[in-house]
Amino acid sequence: MNDTIAPIERQSLHDTVTERIRDMIVEGTYQPGSRLPERVLCETLGISRTPLREALKVLASEGLLEIAPNRGARVAGLTAEDVDELFPVMGALEALSGELACARITETELAEIRALHYQMVLHHTRGERPPYFEINQQIHEKILEAARNPTLAVAYNNLSGRIRRARYTANISATRWAQAVSEHEEMLEALAERDGPRLAGILKRHLHNKCETVKAALAAAE
Amino acid sequence: MNDTIAPIERQSLHDTVTERIRDMIVEGTYQPGSRLPERVLCETLGISRTPLREALKVLASEGLLEIAPNRGARVAGLTAEDVDELFPVMGALEALSGELACARITETELAEIRALHYQMVLHHTRGERPPYFEINQQIHEKILEAARNPTLAVAYNNLSGRIRRARYTANISATRWAQAVSEHEEMLEALAERDGPRLAGILKRHLHNKCETVKAALAAAE
DNA sequence: CCGTATCAAATTGTATGCAAAATACAATAA
């Protein structure tokens, strides 16, 4: 997986590099707790330490990495306590995004989400997990987009990045999976009715359940 | 309390530098929109460009600065639209912090907040704005602390940093000031009764009102 | 055998150097 994809433009590496490393972490190229020696990353990305370190500091400030003075960066682990901290915050933000989306979503956007939803349902009935998760993610992003609040979106994505890896690998149970789909069905209804409080409630519950799933997956992984 | 202004340790500057620049921005040393030439900051802080740039990237990722490629950093301005985006998010987070605090606060912490509250009331009756704001800030921090959720605290403080400057300079009206104090009174009651939903509601309303105050101040500043 | 001291290698933290881009400004032309 380490084929220097390289060329990156000569100037303005920062955002690219940050994104590249973020992807590697989310996709599990580096496991939680594993060290990220600057030298290795420099060679992988074909850049020098200066822009690399700038990217590392930013990722650390997002909570994706932990940098110990004079000891370098590690991929931040995710404990059950972390999950218990993260999900209530994400729940509050998702609830808000639901309320705002109901107030602001257009018919076109709603139709897009509906299309995604039924595609996701199809993946569920076929038992295809990766595409299911992919579309699931897209639906939540669409709702965030419909909320028309970039600040909210950034804050949410920051937090969600820290558990996305866990969610990828989470081996969801059939029961929970069916429940999640049914929750999504409810979301669609609430969105169509522009019932903000209802959507907020569903999202909060949805995320609470997801929290339990992720924690179970974490426990199983050990 | 951190009156070692100059010396900064020789190694591990990053956090110190970041904090230092953050303070300068919040305290208004650099006005919104003004450039932050690396050279100037380097000389001010007595460090070289490498650690400085790392700090700038982090602050930019927090939304406090804007970095244009090859054009350097500027203090991010705050438009009415920004405020309209920020406050609902902060409101959601404060509401959550209120709920959690009610569930977890100790009697000691409650007593501390009560003491701060009445000190703040005193500053109000005396018309002393700066100390009032200072204590106000401390009370909200104490509530966040009582919520026992560092992730929440970090997310909140990130957003709050972007408007703290505006709140400092906001020339609050007598009416609004009295209203804010009364809202704080209610908060204390709800906290004492451990009434999470009520505290959440008050905080949301409190923040909504604050939002209007800040927007008015922004409008007045032009 | 285990713990500790010591020293070389590796790794991180900071400073400096060099190239590219932007900015400022003066000279010229319309």
Place this chain on the structure above:
DNA sequence: TTATTGTATTTTGCATACAATTTGATACGG
């Protein structure tokens, strides 16, 4: 005068160099 273009200066982006700290391997003493 105003617009424009060419040039010098400044500023940023990245790479490299040097300093400080950690790491881990080895030797020594208990």
